[in-house]
Amino acid sequence: KFIGNKCTTCETKYFPPRMACENLHREMEDFEVSTDAILKAFTIIHFAPDNMASKAPYVVAIGELEEGVRVLAHLVGISAKPKVGMKMKLKSQKLEEDRTVYKFTPV
Numbered sequence: 094k095f096i097g098n099k100c101t102t103c104e105t106k107y108f109p110p111r112m113a114c115e116n117l118h119r120e121m122e123d124f125e126v127s128t129d130a131i132l133k134a135f136t137i138i139h140f141a142p143d144n145m146a147s148k149a150p151y152v153v154a155i156g157e158l159e160e161g162v163r164v165l166a167h168l169v170g171i172s173a174k175p176k177v178g179m180k181m182k183l184k185s186q187k188l189e190e191d192r193t194v195y196k197f198t199p200v
Contacts, residue, residue: 095126095183097162108162109195128183130156130197135168135175156181156197166195175199 097108102118108126113119134155141149152175154168164183168175180200187193 095128095185096123097126097160098123106160106162108158108160108164124160126162126183127159129200130158130164130181130183132168132175132177132179132181132197133157133163134177137174154181154197156183158183164195164197166197168197168199170198 095108096110097106098110098121099106100114100116100118101120101122103114103116105114105116107114110121110123114121132154136153137150138153139150141151145151152168152171153165154175155163155165157163166183168181181197182200184196184198185193186196
């Protein structure tokens with residue numbers, strides 16, 4: 094289950110959660126975030142930094158969740174060129190005890 098948060102003053106939503114909103118309000122409340130997303134934009138990385146070079150080419154995508162929150166994550170498990178508007182699912186992968194990354198997979 095994914096948890097985001099929302100500013101109780103200006104109602105701006107965030108995922109992942111943050112301590113304060115972009116307007117510096119500090120009263121935040123949690124809400125459950127859907128894993129359903131629509132692809133809004135993407136780029137295909139052909140020339141990656143040294144620590145990611147073995148994974149190139151790979152896709153970095155911006156997906157919009159049902160709540161209107163946009164998330165930047167790798168798009169994995171896709172064999173053809175992505176299409177803006179395609180449906181995706183948000184998933185998490187724990188890399189270390191205190192480090193989690195998010196990924197999209199096509200539906």
